[in-house]
Amino acid sequence: MFLLSELGARLKQARMEKGYSLEDLQEITKIQKRYLAAIEEGKFSIMPGTFYVRAFIKQYAEAVSLDADEMLAMYKAEAPEPLITGESAGMSAPAMRRTSMRRAGKAAEAMPKIILALFIVVAIGIVWFLKANQAADMEPAEEINETESTVQVEQIGPEDAEDAAPAEDADSDEEESAQEKPSEEADEPAEPKTELAVDKSEGENTFYNLKGTDKVSVELSGKGRSWLSVTDNTGKQYLSKSLEKGQTETIEAEGIQWLRFRIGYVPGVEITVNGSPLDYAISGKERVTQNIIIQLGAEQ
Template sequence: MTELGARLKEARTAKGYSIEDLQEITKIQKRYLAGIEEGNYASMPGAFYVRAFIKQYAEAVGLNGDELLETYKSEIPSPSNEDVTKSIPTTPSRRALGGRSSSKIMEIFPMIMVVVFVIAIIIMSWFLFQNRADEPEDTVTSDELTQENKPTFEDNENIQPADKEEPKEEETVEEVEEEVEPEPTQQLSFVDLQGVTSNYNLTGAETYLVKLVAVNTTWLNIRDENDKIIADQSVKAGETYEFDASALSKIRIRLGHAPGNIVTINDEVVEFKSAEITQNAVIQFNK
């Protein structure tokens, strides 16, 4: 067993993890994990994977992977040129670069069409205004208007006084105030801390939206009240994972790297109370 393997095994044992537990957290086959502890790198796919597996192993047991790789670089095989070539992305072709210029033309095409449309509206408005200004206006003198609107004597005799309208009684409308029931308020209550597990009760909510905002790369495992796995995957730094747990009555959230990462239920933060790297949070839904 190498010095690096002994240090990793010691950290794993301190966490209380077996090789099978570590396989579940890292998704690395246990024969590779055992090979890392024993310093047997010949069974692994290549030097590139050796370094990647060691770093992931170290982070799962709370160690700094980059620091270990630098400290024990003499014990770890260096990646070959072929491994490095596989990890380098290919350069985009000229055809792909040419497509970018054509896409820029398509982006400004709608703006050109809008400018042409506005200019057309201005020209049409000016043309209609000119035609309207050329039309002759009918002039009527004030005397003609007076003669047309002045009532005659006969008209005055025929005018009967209008009956006075009796004021209508205003209808009273009874306003019925509708009783508005207050909406239930969500309450997330901390119950206790058992080892690395923080227990909570959630009341006053109709839906339960679980969200993980990964500040640091972590392994996420979610199980329901029957210990059935809902999610079991790695969430990289900068990514967000969401899950609707409205149909469940209880969930357990396990983070391989809890510090710095943010978990919320209906946008309310769930705090991981333990100081360990790997922690659990159990939420009981009281509907």
């Protein structure tokens, strides 16, 4: 067991400042909750191996906005180096030789297959190259024949010019009809206006009614680093990621009952619904982590 009290305390403090529970952090990092707790308590003996310890510490640090390299350096400085006894060192050399021999044998068995695969790839490349060149050689001749068969030059005399005059009148009639079309299109009925209003707030959940439409387009703008996930009533997941400052994500849905936005750090996310900014009913200072539920098609 490693007693990394300073590393675990730093990570846990940053997690609490973000307002994350271990369940929230498990959803963000996809690391099992028991491993996250072990990192905070310094119980690295339950980890699958040293590689996973370093990888989990790096993901944990990035999720709570700490410097991952600094946390790994702290882990390296505090973690004791594993002891290697003379007996174990003496026994490892034959095992390594046996492993090397097995790998060499597998490589020798796979070599004919690799050579055959390379030969097939080269043959396919040669066939494709020849067909491409053949097609390129044929195309110019076809273009020349088409040009020679279709291009004709005619000289128009004064009498022919008078016969061609009605064509100009036809063009002017088409222009007039084209100018009349916008007035006909202007008579089309305008789309109904949508309205977004707060329905109720329960704990960290705030419900909004989007009236007058069953379509929604939500723009999420990063004002600071925050983790986000977006799902609907059917269980479909639209987004699950950390939104960085300056980044923008757009979610569009139609014909559903509601969209749920799980926001890890409310001050870091600005929401716009169908072109209108969403005002948080609960301020980010009062509750950092919130759920925003937008209910579609609510009646007036």
